[in-house]
Amino acid sequence: MSLNTEKSASVSEALDTRITVRQFLDKPVPEGVLRSLLEKAMRSPSGGNLQPWKLHIMTGDTLEAFKKEAVEITLAGKVEEPTHPAYPSPLWEPQRSWRYKLGEDMYALLGIPRENKMGRLVWFAQNAKFFEAPVGIIITGDKRLGAPQHMDIGILIQSMMLLAREAGLHTAPQGWWRNWSSVCHKHLDIAETDEVMVGMAIGYGDPDANVNNLYADRADLDEVATFYS
Numbered sequence: 001m002s003l004n005t006e007k008s009a010s011v012s013e014a015l016d017t018r019i020t021v022r023q024f025l026d027k028p029v030p031e032g033v034l035r036s037l038l039e040k041a042m043r044s045p046s047g048g049n050l051q052p053w054k055l056h057i058m059t060g061d062t063l064e065a066f067k068k069e070a071v072e073i074t075l076a077g078k079v080e081e082p083t084h085p086a087y088p089s090p091l092w093e094p095q096r097s098w099r100y101k102l103g104e105d106m107y108a109l110l111g112i113p114r115e116n117k118m119g120r121l122v123w124f125a126q127n128a129k130f131f132e133a134p135v136g137i138i139i140t141g142d143k144r145l146g147a148p149q150h151m152d153i154g155i156l157i158q159s160m161m162l163l164a165r166e167a168g169l170h171t172a173p174q175g176w177w178r179n180w181s182s183v184c185h186k187h188l189d190i191a192e193t194d195e196v197m198v199g200m201a202i203g204y205g206d207p208d209a210n211v212n213n214l215y216a217d218r219a220d221l222d223e224v225a226t227f228y229s
């Protein structure tokens with residue numbers, strides 16, 4: 001499935017054409033477009049209207065310096081304690097298989113076989129470059145927040161992702177940045193009482209990049225829903 005780079009005209013279209021883009025074009029996002037998207041996303045709901053998020057938006061030299069350090073420590077094999085683990089461990093079925101399938105489908109498009117562990121690792125480090133996007137965002141929140149507020153942050157990022165489609169942009173949500181608190185705290189004005197929740201790359205998706213042809217599977221509604229009447 002090829003990447004849709006048109007501006008979405010409806011919520012349905014935005015949902016349908018949104019994918020996680022893992023290769024962006026070297027094309028800046030106009031400041032007004034970015035600001036308007038983020039301002040609109042502020043209408044996202046949150047339990048008790050807590051709005052438990054802080055956004056750190058990077059472009060230009062700040063983004064370059066941030067990425068440079070993130071790439072260096074990633075390739076040096078450094079490991080940090082994540083603010084929150086990405087998944088429960090061990091993962092159970094069917095989630096375990098769904099996650100496995102996503103990885104296999106993505107690396108098949110990239111032409112990096114399972115045996116090429118180093119190749120897969122090096123490619124995964126593209127996360128540290130925000131997949132070459134011109135905008136990199138880190139979202140933080142107070143360490144005392146619980147699961148309901150983490151859900152609120154999820155709602156915020158979905159708003160951002162759909163609004164991006166309306167503006168002809170694409171996004172990559174990135175839990176990856178939960179692994180790199182040191183870089184985030186060094187380069188950004190994050191209170192010690194706060195922690196990294198999630199990151200996001202925003203930009204124009206590269207329609208010629210094979211990895212952007214991944215239209216990840218979903219379970220059918222009836223596999224996950226029960227109707228009661």
Ligand SMILES: Cc1cc2nc3c(=O)[nH]c(=O)nc-3n(C[C@H](O)[C@H](O)[C@H](O)COP(=O)(O)O)c2cc1C
Nearest residue numbers: 018019020102127173174175176177198214215216
């Ligand atoms: C909160 C969140 C964090 C994610 N973190 C990453 C990440 O760090 N790196 C990555 O390549 N994809 C990341 N993804 C993308 C998921 O793998 C992707 O959403 C899922 O496979 C479905 O594919 P789609 O977004 O293309 O529809 C993340 C998605 C979400 C919602």
